[in-house]
Amino acid sequence: MVSVTPTAHNIESTTESLQEDLARLEVQKQALERELAAVTAHLGSVQRALDALQALMPSAGPAATPSGPVDAPSPAKPKPARATASAAPADEPPAKAGRSDDGDDAGKTYGKLTEQILAYFAEAGDAEIRARDVASALGRDTDSGSINAVRSTLDRLVGASRVQRVGRGLYRGVKR
The missing domain is CATH 1.10.10.10 (Winged helix-like DNA-binding domain superfamily/Winged helix DNA-binding domain)
Incomplete structure (x- = not known):
């Protein structure tokens, strides 16, 4: 009978554990990708609805909400004088x-x-x-x-x- 050394046993058990983790993470990744796709689709429909509603408003006051991500300052763009x-x-x-x-x-x-x-x-x-x-x-x-x-x-x-x-x-x- 062949005896297994403690080191070989540790490597084998670690490999099995990592394979189980890999399978679990693949399932989790697929679930998250589906959820991201659903959130992205919902975000798009909410954005379109908000844009349509804002187009119907006669004027926007201080209570208006942004219809998209906040613009980041543009680097190295020419800025004309104040108007x-x-x-x-x-x-x-x-x-x-x-x-x-x-x-x-x-x-x-x-x-x-x-x-x-x-x-x-x-x-x-x-x-x-x-x-x-x-x-x-x-x-x-x-x-x-x-x-x-x-x-x-x-x-x-x-x-x-x-x-x-x-x-x-x-x-x-x-x-x-």
Whole structure:
């Protein structure tokens, strides 16, 4: 009879244990892949529904929610000069121009922001610009509601063919 050394026995039992772990992990991986596919599909349908609902809203205020991932700052992109002073009416201080939380009626606020964004893109030329960079240039990057108002306005301008969406979170002015 052949005797098994303790080392050989340990290797054999470790191999069996690892094979069992491998089989269990393969089953777990397949389950997680199915779950990820289901979550991804659900995420897509929720995103489409949210986009459709936001398109129906007459204007987006500070309570608006983002319709996608938060834009990361774009490295090494040219930034045109601020457009707030040139787009604000002469009889109103630049800090107040285009702010939705100042008590102005919604129609005026929407028009000011739209004009500020269009002026910014006119200065930017053919550059691709992130929504967050537009908000920053307009002084509207103080809170998520202000940034989301810029994003919503950009989406409306894309729908009206006044601004082009050139990528996820990237916009370019339309040449007239």
